[in-house]
Amino acid sequence: MNNMKKIIIVLAMAFIIVAIFKVCVSRDTYSKTGYKGKLPKVGAAIYKYDDEFMSYICNSMENDAYGRIALNMNDSQNDQNIQLQQVDEMILKGSRALVINLVQPKAAKAVINKARVANLPVIFFNKEPDASVLNSYDKAWFVGTDSKESGILQGKMIVDLWNENKSKWDKNQDGKLSYVLLKGEPGHPDAEARSKYALDEIKKAGISVEELAQATAMWDDAKAKEKMDGWISKFNDRIEFVISNNDVMALGALDSLEKAGYLSEKKFIPVVGIDAIPNAIKKIKEGTMVGTILNDASSQGRAIIDLVTNAANGKNILNSTSWKITNNKYVRIPYVTIIKDNIDVAEQAYK
Numbered sequence: 619m620n621n622m623k624k625i626i627i628v629l630a631m632a633f634i635i636v637a638i639f640k641v642c643v644s645r646d647t648y649s650k651t652g653y654k655g656k657l658p659k660v661g662a663a664i665y666k667y668d669d670e671f672m673s674y675i676c677n678s679m680e681n682d683a684y685g686r687i688a689l690n691m692n693d694s695q696n697d698q699n700i701q702l703q704q705v706d707e708m709i710l711k712g713s714r715a716l717v718i719n720l721v722q723p724k725a726a727k728a729v730i731n732k733a734r735v736a737n738l739p740v741i742f743f744n745k746e747p748d749a750s751v752l753n754s755y756d757k758a759w760f761v762g763t764d765s766k767e768s769g770i771l772q773g774k775m776i777v778d779l780w781n782e783n784k785s786k787w788d789k790n791q792d793g794k795l796s797y798v799l800l801k802g803e804p805g806h807p808d809a810e811a812r813s814k815y816a817l818d819e820i821k822k823a824g825i826s827v828e829e830l831a832q833a834t835a836m837w838d839d840a841k842a843k844e845k846m847d848g849w850i851s852k853f854n855d856r857i858e859f860v861i862s863n864n865d866v867m868a869l870g871a872l873d874s875l876e877k878a879g880y881l882s883e884k885k886f887i888p889v890v891g892i893d894a895i896p897n898a899i900k901k902i903k904e905g906t907m908v909g910t911i912l913n914d915a916s917s918q919g920r921a922i923i924d925l926v927t928n929a930a931n932g933k934n935i936l937n938s939t940s941w942k943i944t945n946n947k948y949v950r951i952p953y954v955t956i957i958k959d960n961i962d963v964a965e966q967a968y969k
């Protein structure tokens with residue numbers, strides 16, 4: 619090989635080495651500085667996509683994230699192990715902050731452990747972790763509601779509606795409100811608080827109650843319909859109220875009641891839910907469902923994105939926002955009672 623050839627080969631090799639080195643450096647720089655010139659990456663995990671209320675929060679998050687952060691949304695398919703793997707991937711892919719809707723509230727600790735190692739901020743939402751776990755990491759916050767408030771409001775709404783209509787709704791005129799209760803996922807802070815506080819409010823108002831049955835339908839309409847079918851054949855005309863922890867289950871119960879002829883004027887059984895999803899709003903307008911509690915998905919989605927955008931940019935999470943924080947950890951969006959008279963409030967929230 620003559621000298622000229624040797625020089626060309628050495629130069630070519632040097633060029634290749636420099637090129638490889640540049641790629642490595644730039645990747646490393648990107649992951650450290652957050653995609654130079656591009657939007658900061660944020661990884662989000664939703665406990666399962668197949669949950670109607672969560673889909674409204676996701677829509678709100680996606681709309682609000684547009685042009686501000688690169689949001690990478692993941693379906694955890696109701697499996698905590700899948701979600702923890704997704705968290706690992708988000709961290710590996712260079713997320714600057716995490717947004718987590720836990721599958722199991724108890725798994726907050728495992729998520730925080732991972733976030734802490736990577737020194738990343740994490741916003742939990744919808745399923746509230748234990749306060750001690752949230753307080754164990756200075757870069758963890760919760761965006762959601764006050765579960766207890768939804769139960770109290772639902773209970774007060776039932777009291778008002780019952781007092782106005784008991785001449786028709788107290789079928790056997792024994793002065794007792796005989797109910798069946800559809801519960802969300804056991805152990806879920808919303809399901810537990812709603813079941814407890816709704817009933818406490820009714821009792822506090824001096825109304826005697828009779829619980830005919832209570833069962834979980836896991837926030838799901840088909841499961842709720844199945845339960846309701848069984849209760850109708852077991853209790854027939856003894857059911858005087860259907861209290862549901864969310865609207866999706868209330869709609870399942872309505873389906874069952876409708877098929878069994880219980881929505882006609884004479885046999886009418888009142889049903890209440892929580893969330894104020896569009897299909898429930900429709901039923902309240904029609905008069906087949908009597909009320910719900912607005913769980914403001916739109917505001918929750920906006921608050922999540924405002925906070926996480928700040929966190930991903932290394933700013934104070936409340937920077938340039940008007941959200942109120944309590945105990946330095948919680949941004950809670952208020953619930954609103956919805957009946958036919960103020961249905962426009964719920965319609966506005968879903969615009």
Ligand code: GAL
Nearest residue numbers: 669671672744808837864893
């Ligand atoms: C609740 C909501 C339910 C369900 C649940 C999922 O706040 O009312 O419908 O979506 O969250 O965690």
